[in-house]
Amino acid sequence: MAIVEYEPGSAFPGRIGRTAAESSPAWPAPTRAREGAPNVLLFVLDDVGYGQLGCFGGLVDTPNIDRVAGNGLRYANMHTTSLCSPSRACILTGRNHHSSGVACVMEAAIGYPGYDGRMPFENGMLPETLLEHGYNTFAVGKWHLSPSEENTAAGPFHRWPLGRGFERYYGFLGGETNQWYPDLVQDNASIQQPALPEDGYHLSADLADQAIRLVLDAHVNAPEKPFFLYYSTGCGHAPHHAPKDWIERYRGRFDAGWDAYRQTVFARQKEMGLLPETAQLPAHDPDVPPWDGLSDDEHRLYARMMEVYAAFLSYTDHHFGRLLDTLERIGELDNTLIMIVSDNGASSEGGPTGSVNEMYFFNQVPASLEENLAKIDDLGGPHAYNHYAWGWTWAGDTPFRRWKSETYRGGTTDPFIVSWPERITARGGIRRQYAHLIDLMPTVLDALDLSPARTIRGVTQSPLEGVSFAHTFEDADAPTRHTTQYFEMFAHRAIDHDGWRAVCPWPGPSFTEAAKKGRRFGSPTTPEILDELETTAWELYHIAMDPTESVNVAAEHPAKLRELITLWWAEAGKYQVLPLDGSLTERIRAERPKISRPRTRYTYYPELSVIPFANAPSPYNRPYSIEADVDIPPEGAEGVLFAQGGSAGGQVLYVKDGQLHYVHNYVGRDLMQVDSTDGVSPGRHKLRFEFEPTGAPDIGQGKGTPGRAQLYVDEVLVGNAELPHTTPIVFGIEGASIGYDFGEPVLDDYAPPFEFTGTIHEVTVDLSGDLIQDDEAMVQRLMAQQ
Template sequence: MAVTEPNRPTGQRPGEASREATIGTTYRDSTPSWPPVPTSAGRPNVVFLVLDDIGFSSLGSYGSEIATPTMDELAARGVQFTNFHATALCSPTRACLLTGRNHHAVGMAYLSHVDDGYPGYRGRVGHDCATLAEMLVAGGYNTMAVGKWHLAPMDQTTAAGPYDQWPLGRGFERYYGFMEALTDHYYPELYHDNHQTTAPRTPEDGYHLTADLVDKSCEFLRDQTSIAPEKPFFLYLAFGATHTPFQAPAEFVERYRGAYDEGWDVIRERRYRRQLETGVIPPGTALPPRNDDVRPWDELTADERRLAARFQEVYAGFLEHTDAQIGRLLSYLDELGRLDDTIVVLLGDNGASQEGGEHGVLNTTHYENGRLPSLAENLARIEEIDGRTTHVNYPLGWAQAANTPLRRYKQNTHAGGIRTSMIMSLPNRMGAGERRSGFQHVTDIVPTVLDLIGIEAPRTYRGVPQRALDGVSMRAVLDDASAATSERTQYFETDGHRAIWRDGWKAVAWHRRGADFDTDRWELYHAAEDFSEAEDLAAAMPGKLRELVDTWWREARRNNVLPLDDRGFAERANANFRPHSPKDRHRFVYLDGVQHIPTAAAPPVAGRSVQISARIVRPDRSADGVLIAHGSVNSGYCLMVEDGRLVYDYNYYGDHKILRSSVPVPLGASEVAVRFIKDTDSSAGTATLLIGGNEAGHLRLDETFEHFVAFQGLDIGGDRLSPVRADADGPFDFSGRLEQVVVDLLDPATGRPYEPRD
């Protein structure tokens, strides 16, 4: 089939002219008419496959030893890009990918958790920037999103909405997946269309999120093909892999036992040599020295090596498992007879993650609270690294290896943060098995797809004038590998890190959080000749550097990059709540049966004094269960009645501090509570249980979460996903009557609830 056909007005069938119905006295002397409907019959399908935190070299076709046969085959039948750039974070890249515009320009400078109160930092995609789904559904496509969304303001992902930034509010007709930055792959926080749902199976029955996402994708494709086979579809499938938490079926992890005992320096060098041999990187590309925060492998102790190797084994198994699931999807498309009529785009959203720190983490909350674990803490739980009781991320050395041969990581605007893998497979096998080395940016994908399928980006959408696309169609370089790329300027900014690429030159500034931006040192690279950014020319060519830095400032002003903001995630998420945010209050009242509350909409209890109370009725002595639970197996808190006693379980990174009441909870109606009074000069404090207003036990907590409790949210009346409480067996729903749970943030001056606001 041809990839393109002439563009037709939206709503008009081929060969059909619009006409009005004629209305007579009866149907016998009347002529019917139907409103025209959009059609794209004959146009190719479109599939986007998005990998998370993958790093430039992690796929086999990009130099890795990890088995990724499906994705390697996709590269063999498609076009592999070796100079493709995204942004340095997930939400911004997804905003660029789905709109064809720059991330600050659409309002997604940072993560969708954060609204700084400035146009570029809204944490949402403006309606003046239609998504590809909105463009295609208006042109007659069926549209489906599966997997990670992370584009809706996270405090708006409750049952109260608003829903205009959920997938169904941005052009997708079907959705199944998770809204957060990450989720547990065995106990995910799932959404189906515009409502929450639960996983179809338990981990004991073999459940894993990645497989579930592919199952649901196949279900959507089966339904669409059965009912409207003449219509093309757009499937956007964004995996949780390989973002933390690394979680993979045991058989995949076992395949890599011992594979990384040689260490990250050997693996990095080996990948670099393979990249040179296979042409992934240009001849003469230098391998830069280690990043300054990575220790040489041969200087690590035996325990450090043993621990670090285990993290990478799990990562490799996680990636191979994902590849196998992509294989199932593509095989099903082939079985349906639709693979050869489908544009497939596979890409990574940013570089490999630095968030595991020196030793790796067994709990992602460590990073958000600025408290990375010690070697001893990790060694004590080494056998849990590939289990279900940890949310792991690997040490910095493996992130550096994943980005071979590039410098730095996710969040940074050096190449290690923004140059990613990207493969495009086309219906007529255009460029099959070839590589393209010219500069491309994630904003180029939307204009390329529109060009290939013959649909124009609308100038207005639903009455809203549209911002012009920032990306450039790649069709010319897909047609001809020797086609010259047009002159191009592309800025980058994430978390205060800045860069500008212009016609083969790049200036980049790494920023230290909290430092004056004027003190940042800009580096200069001739990117067209220096693939790995190994030779800094700033001192030798100050004029060229000044020209590029001036260009960055012009692009920053044009794209709403200013004001620069380098505050960390937790500080920004807690600094300014959006107007009408469900978090912008001091008292939270939850009724029994309320839906799961995502963590971004849950009471911000970290780092402050709080009282949690519940009105309950225990009809008999067996009436036990969870009253409130916030978090997961890794971190959080739970208040429950267990064996007739009131119990507070404070799960501090898997270390459970448990307070049990000195007296039983009475039968009948009562009010129970836990009050935590934080010390004024530290995160420590004292928890007190209250039954009927009377104190029933105290517990000193020497450490508590300073900024962030958990990525998993809050349940009332049960502990229903990854369990917060110790030795959990099932959700432990409260079997009495739970009337309400109230969370009061306490005034630090008085230790009492705040006075009601006017």
């Protein structure tokens, strides 16, 4: 007897009698995708510039991404927001980033509708729609779309991946993570990494393993059910980490430098047809030194930095290829709509000289050539948190000017690839129609012949703000349907309209030019400054003729410039772009609402999951204490009591060799330590660290407040040291852990996790400033012993 099905909510079509023998059954129909519906694979790269992938003329080997491009289409005119969280919001919602409250990264949210980081549920995500049409929905890798304050084990979880339409998730919630020691979440829970670097672990391989497992698990149980896989790698965001043998493959490949790289890639892009013959390479960036003017040591260091980055990208491409091979093996590759895109241009967060530790940038710590050279052999490995120099950022964005977080095309124009062998017959073609990340969701829905959802979980949906470009799949000459697009990031502004582009750079066209006016990246915008910018700073480019923004024609076309400026302000009002805010440090340090009430005292227990870094205590530039209530067994104990951060910056209180120790890791540069003069005896004790400021911080020079570091056992002072400076803004991206050191160790004095072998009853971190009053004679005696 055939099964009778009916639409849930409609009348029961069977018959109900007094008994089953007198009745006929019917079943609510399960949600099924239409027959032959394609899979959707969205592969999102991070901080990969227009001129880095092989298929876009770049000199990095990406054979698997190139394979997809060769089997499909390259879009030469795809645009992003110039920063990660905003771009991802556009990709998944089909709305502009300010419309979703994601003006900036989640860590810099501020209290205005376009900036608060609380993505509204009326802006439904692509997986929420596809789930209702019978798709499995999986996310692997970087999320960065939930407020940092909500990324804890207390939730709420409604803005985590599983709360926004994904059925399964494996990855990291923040903006970046250590590739050797990642901060992993599976579904709605923090987990330990499955292996260590010495066992061959690297996150790129792990993410591919998980993606393959999710696809295969679903396929063998329901072969006809399509999937949507959002595969969002950590590559090529800092830290640039790669296995050493992959790095060695690139030895010598970039010795010619960034000027030669840019010339070579520009020529290749023209040969490929990505650029018209009339395109010009913009003038040399004022912030980048000419390669020929650098010393041999600088050549050696900077070339190595690029070798590491290239290895990272190639290694990630290799593991992406494993996923492609899996789809081919199970017969699903041809019926998979694949889209590959980067979230923004290449990153400048390494500074002018690059860095062995990206946390220098976030703490405003100047890097030095000598320091970088001393650690050249660590680059890419577990003991570095490296990022390349501005020259490679600029080269990676060839043929455009500038980079990530700015709205010149180097920050906002990125590689984009589409492949769907069963439906897109073109192979290796190029499309030049204007497109933006807000167009991806409408394009997927259009290609799948699906309409945008009217409601999702009872919430009426806002209109999509992007437009489909699926009509260009088979028609290279089809007209562009996206004719106007605004941009704003840290008050850096631009607008595209009908082949023209206006840009208002902030703090200036380059950092060098901005410095002449006393401005720097992250400088706040004031009404007086804005008035000046409106009359003097806007630039105009005829992109239809000058795609690389080489010639500013504002003086020749003042009426056109006024038209575009007026249009930018109209778009700003429409999409919640105001108020303009060019600040950085102020936004990162802004107070934001948390689920728990404001507090200065945190009590932790050893059974806890990792405390995410955004919700760990903020001990910067203030008096504070860490106290562990412990039992030491008769045979003694050792291990970590409290750890926060990692080798890129952090602090740890631990017991080793019978003594109590505290170490403050200042951006991986200085390890400042205080040790107890006496051992810790068996029994129950209060083991305490205190920090008492003795001076003022110098944030502009990357120095937090100096102070006195002291250790106590049961309120008896047993250790004292002076810290000349401390971390001013943020330790790093690792969270805090109790009773062990999660992931990357704060220092090499122990191997993680270095679990405490006694009993921890609780650990209290107190930021109130309530400190023990010391006997100054005891302090002086201990200082003499340190």
